[in-house]
Amino acid sequence: MSIRYVRGPRRAGAAVLLAATLTLSMAACGSDDGNGKGKEPSSSSAPAKEKETGSADGEAVPDTSKILVTVKGDSGIDMVINSAKRDSGGxxxxxxxxxxxxxxxxxxxxxxxxxxxxxxxxxxxxAAMTLVDSQEKKRYYVLRDTDNRPLTTSGYDPSIEAGKSLTFFAQFPAPAQSTSQVDLQFPGFTNATIEIS
Structure with a gap:
């Protein structure tokens, strides 16, 4: 009989503990604004790519104060490379x-x-842009995201007005640390040898 009296309080205590745990779990998952949508993530949790952007269309804006190489293309188009940087993610x-x-x-x-x-x-x-590492005899293509979209400038206008420019970026797998320069190849332009920083 005493066992029944012990089990009752234990069950009640377990139920209270379970309810408290669920309440804390729901609070930790985020708040609700009343219309079924949680709060937007803060800017500190934004992806690294978004933090680095500086233009209205979401593309990275290069530091144009430095020019690694300029390559003349067809019909008066020039390709100016401003930077080629490794990052810690490879x-x-x-x-x-x-x-x-x-x-x-x-x-x-x-x-x-x-x-x-x-x-x-x-x-x-x-996406046709490639890098060639002559030292290691390897060719690198523009990376893709999980939806198979190329990690490069996209969705730009089909034409560039006279005197205007299209700012671009393209992300590749990093060559070996021993490689200090690569050749950039792009349709309509001759090979551009660029130094990696």
């Missing part, structure tokens, strides 16, 4: 500008998108 990000130095409208070629069918549905991009 990536290499190349950034620069495609400048229309001609007097007329420059229509961006479809070849800039690359030939892969997997990225064709992502629209305009610079």
């Amino acid at each position: 990536f290499l990000t190349v950034s620069g500008q495609l400048k229309n130095t001609g007097s007329g409208l420059y229509t961006t070629p479809i070849q800039w998108n690359g030939e892969e069918e997997a990225v064709a549905s992502t629209g305009r991009s610079l």
Whole structure:
């Protein structure tokens, strides 16, 4: 009989503990604003890519005060490489500008998108850009995200007005630490040898 009296308080205590645990768990998961939507994540939890952006369209803005190389292309378009930086995650990000130095409208070629069918549905991009490490005899392609979108400037206008430029970035796997320079290849331009920082 005494066992029944002991079990009752134990069950009640377990129920109180379970209710307290659930309450704390729900509070830890975030608050609700009353319409079924939780609070937006704070800026401190934004992805690193978003933190580095500085332009209205969400693309990274390169430091144009330094020029690694300028390559002349077809019909008055120049490719200016401003930086090629390694990061701690094992990536290499190349950034620069495609400048229309001609007097007329420059229509961006479809070849800039690359030939892969997997990225064709992502629209305009610079997925055709590649890096060649002559020392290690390796070629690197623009990385893709989990939805197979290339990690490069995309969704840009189909043309560049005279005197205007298209700011770009492209992210690649980083070459070996012993590699200090690579050749950037892009349709319509000659090879551009760039120093890695």
